[in-house]
Amino acid sequence: MWHRTVFLFVFTLLLSFSGGAQEIAVLKYKGGGDWYANPTALPNLIRFCNRTIRTAINDKPQTVEVASPALYQYPYIHMTGHGNVFFSDEEALNLRTYLMAGGFLHIDDNYGMEPYLRKELKKVFPGKELEELGAEHPIFSQRFQFPDGLPKIHEHDGKRPQAFGIFHEDRMMLLFTFESDLGDGWEDPEVHNDPEEVRQKALQMGANIIQYAFKN
Template sequence: MKYFIVFCFIFSIGNAQEVAVLKYRGGGDWYSNPTALPNLIAFCNDNIDTNIKENVQAVDVGSIDIFQFPFIHMTGHGNVFFSDDDAENLRKYLLSGGFLHIDDNYGMEPYITKELKKVFPNKEVLEIPKNHPIFSSAYEFPNGLPKIHEHDGKAPQAFGIFHEGRLLLLFTFESDLGDGWEDQEVHNDPAEVREKALKMGANIVKYAFEN
């Protein structure tokens, strides 16, 4: 209980609109898509009345520093490993009001699925229905998560972990939103594809800040 009170206090006095990238162990490239979050922040500040700091920090999953950020983004292509202390710290962060968006950049799914069991041993990762507010918080996505990049020809899926009715963790799979947020010349995505990715990203940010 002592930790819970302290962590809530950090949320209440900190800068309300800051986002960070989650740094983790295991060998996966947590630092991939370096232009993604800055571009998403610029889009949100221009279009959904946010005032997010443009400087994106990297925070270690096991550090108390994660409690300074109401929204944390995680991505990569490969292995993820959480120690028991990492898992406990992340669990406290999420239960204290934080939000984590995990965007599979391709190849992350089998590793993160296993590690999330350490974070919430008694909770299931559930597919999020298309009528969930995260698909309409700023822009309408009646068909759910948009497809941004093709990898294995599978449909995009959005999964989540809920606690007392609140979505506290979003895992986007077979969509690759982060690639759509990057500078245009990185992947040469058409403007309409990048806009779709940025609008879905804005929905996630808005939902995270307001719930």
């Protein structure tokens, strides 16, 4: 029964990826963390992508829960927040199946979720580790060039920005951006009062991530 369910999920996923529709979603998770943070971020990123890399993404991102079969409708899922994250065994299995079947998850630490996230990712991929990406990784040289790797958008603890991935057969299926806070840079200008140059870096890096996710 489990294998039949996985087959149906994967079949739905492949249909949605090949049908030409471009939809992305925000991941709603449990644990008390604010999964809904940065409400203007994805709509702004979508508009930037549609304008600069010729995507045709619906400008109203959807919300999807971790255990939902609807997860498989989206080639790109965005996850963010400041606090605790919790995945049940059912949620971990569903997320793992989605990613192994070709889905892509971008987790952007909005500040404070990293220790909780690392623990929960062990449930999703018990045998895999987050691997730090070097500046030569192709995600930094899509439409926009980032020769030094992930840009620093907000200071937080003053640590260097880091990008980590989880891979399956040389395909990166999960990206975790840490000490950068791209999502804050995607938000409306008046939310954080970031200089336009900083916002552009954040949006350009976001567009690279979208482009990479759609191509791989």
